[in-house]
Amino acid sequence: DAGVIQSPRHEVTEMGQEVTLRCKPISGHDYLFWYRQTMMRGLELLIYFNNNVPIDDSGMPEDRFSAKMPNASFSTLKIQPSEPRDSAVYFCASSPTQGTGKWYFGAGTRLSVL
Amino acid sequence: DAKTTQPPSMDCAEGRAANLPCNHSTISGNEYVYWYRQIHSQGPQYIIHGLKNNETNEMASLIITEDRKSSTLILPHATLRDTAVYYCIVRASSSGNTPLVFGKGTRLSVIA
Numbered sequence: 001d002a003g004v005i006q007s008p009r010h011e012v013t014e015m016g017q018e019v020t021l022r023c024k025p026i027s028g029h030d031y032l033f034w035y036r037q038t039m040m041r042g043l044e045l046l047i048y049f050n051n052n053v054p055i056d057d058s059g060m061p062e063d064r065f066s067a068k069m070p071n072a073s074f075s076t077l078k079i080q081p082s083e084p085r086d087s088a089v090y091f092c093a094s095s096p097t098q099g100t101g102k103w104y105f106g107a108g109t110r111l112s113v114l
Numbered sequence: 115d116a117k118t119t120q121p122p123s124m125d126c127a128e129g130r131a132a133n134l135p136c137n138h139s140t141i142s143g144n145e146y147v148y149w150y151r152q153i154h155s156q157g158p159q160y161i162i163h164g165l166k167n168n169e170t171n172e173m174a175s176l177i178i179t180e181d182r183k184s185s186t187l188i189l190p191h192a193t194l195r196d197t198a199v200y201y202c203i204v205r206a207s208s209s210g211n212t213p214l215v216f217g218k219g220t221r222l223s224v225i226a
Contacts, residue, residue: 045214056213101148101163103158
């Protein structure tokens with residue numbers, strides 16, 4: 001398996017623009033998590049899904065952020081409109097239901113909002 | 115989930131054992147200790163986990179004290195590629211796939 005795949009790896013955009021980050025989990029994994037990492041706040045959970053259904057989105061900063069999982073093999077995290085304070089590395093992770101805590105993280109998307 | 119305390123940074127000479135401590139004095143009986151690491155510019159990577167017995171795999175060893183209030187991750191022969199931030203996370207076994215909560219971790223620098 002190729003692991004968790006995120007795209008793009010780097011995104012540079014201007015304030016006010018819409019940004020869409022993408023994630024393909026490992027096949028057979030039915031949990032998917034979105035994290036954000038900044039120097040100040042470390043790794044923060046934004047939202048997670050189980051069987052494509054959002055379970056907890058309490059970490060989503062505000063209404064500008066939205067996430068979807070239309071099927072088991074794809075998820076998106078959208079920011080509209082983007083702001084400079086959204087600049088961070090966004091990670092996606094997946095795990096199977098019968099997990100042992102062994103999660104698999106993607107390589108991340110580094111977002112810069114100018 | 116119980117809170118963990120780790121030193122912010124450590125150095126280790128290449129080829130020597132790296133011993134990374136973690137304090138989890140409020141751990142409860144059904145909580146596991148997990149270790150992940152994050153190499154610069156990469157996503158976190160699972161290393162090892164355990165409940166009460168010591169564990170070993172191809173990456174590292176995990177030593178948990180008898181009272182389970184602390185643990186040590188051991189990298190037996192550290193290499194430059196082991197330079198990373200190491201996270202100790204305590205998580206209940208019954209929490210299924212509830213999210214991992216990452217603290218600040220320990221920044222390990224392996225020095226040639």
